[in-house]
Amino acid sequence: MAFINGIGLISPQKTAEIHGFPAEITGCTADYLKCIEPVYRNYIDPIQARRMSRLIKMGITSAKLSLAEAGCTMPDAIITGTGLGSVEDTEKILSEITREEKFLNPTPFIQSTYNTISSQVAIQLKCHNYNSTYVHRTFSFESGLTDALMQFDEGMASNVLVGGIDEMTMNHLHITRRIGQWKMEPVHNLELLKHHTPGALAGEGAAFFLLGKDKTASSYARLLEVKTSFNLNGSFKPESILPCFLGKHDITVHDIDLVLLGVNGDSDNDPYYDRFANHFFPGKPQAWYKHLCGEYHTATGFGLYVASNMLRHQHYPEIFQYNTFNPSRLKNILIYNHFRNVNHSLMLVQGIF
């Protein structure tokens, strides 16, 4: 268990430089949802920033935003999750070596390693503490959170910085469209559920959270529990896993006030969410968020931001409503995500009041 004491989020919505939900929602017809980036010179020395890739700048800035909100300057651990790391730098190298092999510029290679973000954040903060990076598809951010929560269990930390970050490029979109991950045509994100076609709408984002042992004036919520489950030949059985997951905190499905689903508009994968929600939470508020950030390996970072803000502000904006039910109270939120029915994850977030 830990308190969420600061959040920094760069996303396809105007989330970077505000606390809470943005006043207006950004909608567009696009191949993928691209982040709305802040002016980096306010956060990173421009001389340093000139050599940094976009992903690194997004990572450092969102990390700094979360630290600033929590009033923390030196976290006891820095942990990052990224499904794909620096796609842009990797593509630069691939295009340089796969047609004809020539001498490389070392900068893209240095930045292409997945741990660059965690390490660059450490360099910015001069932080010698624990530092790690998880790179497992949609388990990346959840693995980071699992590690962070364990740091508190072990008594090793008072404050842990955890982030989830991924970028998209047109090249990568083009390649992964071939294997059915994305819709074949540009779609409008606010009309995502009207299509009923295979493939999700791609997105990107950088979400950092400062988790603390103690409640502070800036606390949003408690992160109680995180679980990932690898579904091998039907081994993921929510009927047994969910009660056990909630039971660790003496909570049952009846105590869940709202379920936040990873619905992404993919007609092949959304039925798993519907089945899960309708089995455990019929008549309860069911919410979604990926129409605002798109689908990417660490999109649950955006989900955790949404849940944290609903709890802090005791507000359930209409834009997130997946069904018509409204909550009678907002205390316990369950976040459920899956990727191709293989990588399932659960997060339990509780309000503090």
Added chain:
Amino acid sequence: MDQRVFVTGTGIISCLGNNLKENLASLLGSRSGLGRIHHIDTLLKDDLLVGEVPLTLDALFDLAGLDHTEGYSRNALLGIIAAKEAASHARLKENRDLRTGLISATTVGGMDQCELYYQDFLANDTRNAYIDSYDCADSTEKIARELGITDFITTISTACSSAANALMLGARMIRTGKLDRVVAGGCESLTKFHLNGFNALKILDKEPSRPFDQNRAGLNLGEGASYLVLESEESLKKSGNLPLCELVGWGNSCEAFHQTASSPEGTGAYLAMKKALEVSGLKPEDIDYINAHGTGTDNNDLSEGKAIEKLFGNRIPYVSSTKPFTGHTTSAAGSTEAIVSILCIQQQAIWPNLNFKTPIEELHFSPVENLISNHPVNVVMSNSFGFGGNDTSLIFVKV
């Protein structure tokens, strides 16, 4: 109560051999596995010396006991081969009720096949089966499928310390009672991608690497995979496995200095070793041997050496780098050298630092030059440091 963490199985494939027995024979014979590149079509192949597993993709399928299937990378096959050996050693298939995890480390992931087909990915649909194998999770999930692990799986990438961090996470999950057993380690195959990347950084030696030598000129890349099975005390009672040793200490620190260089005084290395000692409750003088990161680069060996001197003062344990045997297997190095360290405890021997001639002027110690056998080795420290200043140290103790 904190659970103790025991090692009950090991599996390894490297340029020294396809399994633990063959790797041990090479170490006992002081035989390096370094040679020319045979399995990658690169302009660098006549220039560089590497630790390549001398098997084709088809031979790897055979060794893994799998039919040739589209979408399998060399990296995943190396991982499956080593993980299967470790799992069979620790009889993982029995006691299915034990909560079991897989924590694997890799950085280049399935790049070995993706770099061959990248132009096809862009232009046509002929090699789509390999698109999914691009990322780091692919090899981990293929290993999990082979071993039937579902309770917890993840992948770590902290460059050259990745597999040491996988072992550290596994140990912490057992100690805190989150899992009963963990298969942890790493896999990395050689690729044109990182051969060119390291070459661009100008840290590759064209000769066999000379760690801790005044005239060292860089590292040799290697490939391979290695996994350890970690078990809790409770798990041992059920499995009946005999522990090979105990994992008692782990420390992770970040240099926060430079993306690809260590600080001159080795702050990260010092803190990682110091934290590992603190977790273990041991004192510096308890360490019998340090299996150093010792890449053979100018920068690493000096800063690691300085850090060792700072922590151990004038009582420096035996130190050697075994990278001249295996090459630097990057993300697999942490678990490969963990196994090499455990073999020291089992064999009561200390592996030599091959190719050493001249001590580094700024350091007051020299590494072990020749195999030391029949020597008591009870406590071994294994260092793994990576780009980004991600430094991790592990301590294994005889049981």
